[in-house]
Amino acid sequence: MGRPTSGFTHAEYTGLVDDGKYPDTPLVPLDEPFVNSSGRILNVLLKRFTSAAWIESNAGSLRANHYHKTDWHYSFVASGTVVYGWRPSGSTALPEVSEFHAGQLFFTPPMVEHVMYFPVPTTFMTFARNLRDHVSHESDVVRVDPLFSVVWSETAGTFTYKINGPDRRSSPAGGPLS
Incomplete structure (x- = not known):
């Protein structure tokens, strides 16, 4: 990846992706929404993609x-x-972790191992370069050992996650790592 990690506009970030120069940060800046008396329009992605998927995830799932x-x-x-x-794929380092909330857009380049944990019921959309029917998607995916594990915390009464690796770290009651 090896590019600057901040100060991009939406067009600059997605332009780098189009050029195969993937930024180090997964957070994609969004332009300000258009607002008038009819309401609000937020352009989420102004680039070409092949597939869009609406995904609903249960609390505590990976x-x-x-x-x-x-x-x-x-x-x-x-x-x-x-x-x-x-x-990066093949790395044995602990993964980097970020938390994304409603209204945020993030990016996953090729050859990057990734996991998503949902501490609460979550709905998100993906916009992908390749066709995402089951056969096409599975032919491009390489499964890896779990980066996170989900555990039930009796004291918190909720699910939490642990980062798997030699120096396991765990989240406070479903929250981000500190």
């Missing part, structure tokens, strides 16, 4: 634990929270 050989995807959080972990 998705991904894989990487894509050639595909990339933008993910827009419609409601809830995504705790996102990522690292």
Whole structure:
């Protein structure tokens, strides 16, 4: 990845993606919405993509634990929270972790192991480069050992996640790592 991590506009960030120069930060800046007396329009993505998916995830669930050989995807959080972990494919380092909330857009490039944990019911959309029918998607995915594990906390009465690895770290009661 190796690009600057802040100060991008939406057009600059997505332009880098189009050029195959993937920014280090998964957070994609959004332009200000257009607002008038009829309401509000937020342009989430002003670039080409092949597939769009609406995904609903239950509280305490995990998705991904894989990487894509050639595909990339933008993910827009419609409601809830995504705790996102990522690292370069083949790495044994602990993954980096960010938390994304409703109204935020984040990006996953090819060859990046990633996991998504949902501490609360969450709905998000993905916009992908490659066709995302089941056969096409599975042919591009490489499954990896789980980056996160989900555990029930009796004291908190909720699910939490743990980062898997030699120096396991855990989240406070469903929240981000500190």
